[in-house]
Amino acid sequence: MSSAPAPSARRPGAAVPAAVWVDGALVPDGHPAVHALDHGLVVGDGVFETCKVVDGRPFALTLHLRRLERSAAGLGLAAPEEDVVRAAVREVLAALGPAAASARLRITATSGPGPLGSERVPGAGTLVVAAAPLSPWPAGARAVTVPWTRNERSAVAGLKTTSYAENVVALARARERGASEALLANTRGQLCEGTGSNVVVAVGDELLTPPLASGCLAGTSRLLLLRWAAQEGLPVREADLPYEELGRAPEVLLTSSTRDVQPLAAVDDRPLTTSALGRAAVELFARRAAQDDDPQP
Known part of the structure; x- marks a missing residue:
């Protein structure tokens, strides 16, 4: 761990305040705390989870921890001990204080x-838990299609790894076009997911x-929407879809840990509608999430 002084200026747009815990201890916001040769930085050899925090409680934390374990196993990494992670989460949210009323936890x-290089050192490992205030997604969110594909x-x-460069590039393209998400096909020309x-x-x-x-991530909000819709008789299911469906579908929604279920206003500047079924999906997720903030696998 470096003892270099903290930088005096924050990166423009960085969330403040933030609470950060690294390998057993809270770290003052802005202080460097991860080894410069950590493979999460050098080669993107790591996994992560993001979940929303409501009134100081992380939503669906158990589901996120199970997926963290699956992603780690897929990379051949040892998953961090669950008790350690949960204790770190409690410390971070306590340190965040009132801002934990609506926050993003990573x-x-x-x-x-x-x-x-790409070789690992056996027995090494770094665990970081961080939280910062979460701004709500604006109404009227838009998405764009992009020329790049997911390799299914x-x-x-299907693993949530720290190798996120292709998502960064695609999302930057979306931002350049005034949208908040980019939607990708897979190599078979099927609709896959967003960044x-x-x-x-x-x-x-x-x-x-x-x-x-299709190669998409097994999203926790996706899982819960499918589960709760099946329980309540809402016609929501999995199906292979051609990527071109985005150019003709009257309605497109996104699901994620910070969006929940969000109807899009447009894809590629093509206006979309929100049907009674789409509104029912939004309402269903909000209602069931409010009833149980830690649904089990």
């Missing part, structure tokens, strides 16, 4: 410091979302 586990046959397909969301499309009298075999 849990990151990497393979730890290593050489300047990748070694890391940080799952996508749900209205087709006929149903809401359809790509299956996990």
Whole structure:
């Protein structure tokens, strides 16, 4: 751990205040605390989870921790001990104070410091838990299509890894076009997902979302929407969809840990509507989430 002084200026747009915990202790906001040769930084060898915090309580934390374990196993990493993570979460949210009323919580586990190549050092590992205030997504969110694809046959397909550069590039393209999300196909030309969301499309009298075999992430909000819709008889299910469906669907929604279920106002400047079924999906998720803030796997 470095003892260098904290920088005096924050990066423009950085969330403040923030609370950060690294490998057993809270770290003053802005202080460097991760080894410069940590493989989460050097080669993106790590996994993470993000969940929203409401009134000081993280939503669906158990589901996020199970997915963290699956992602770590997919990379061949040892998942951090759950009791340690939960204790760190409590410390971070307590340190965040009143800002924890509406916050974003991120849990990151990497393979730890290593050489300047892809080889790992056995037994190394870094755990970071951080939280910062969460601004609500604005109404009228828009998305765009982009020319890049998800590789559904990748070694890391479906894993939530810190190797996020292709998402950063795609999201930057969306921001340049005044949108908040970019939607991607897979290599088979099927609809896959957004850079940080799952996508749900209205087709006929149903809401359809790509299956996990498309290469998309097994989103927690996606899982809960499918589960709760099945329990309450709402026609929401998985189905393969051509990417071109985004150009003709009357309604498109996004699901994510910070968006919950959010109807889009437009895709590629093509206006969209929100049907009674779409509104029912939004209402269902909000109602069931309010009833149980830690649904079990």
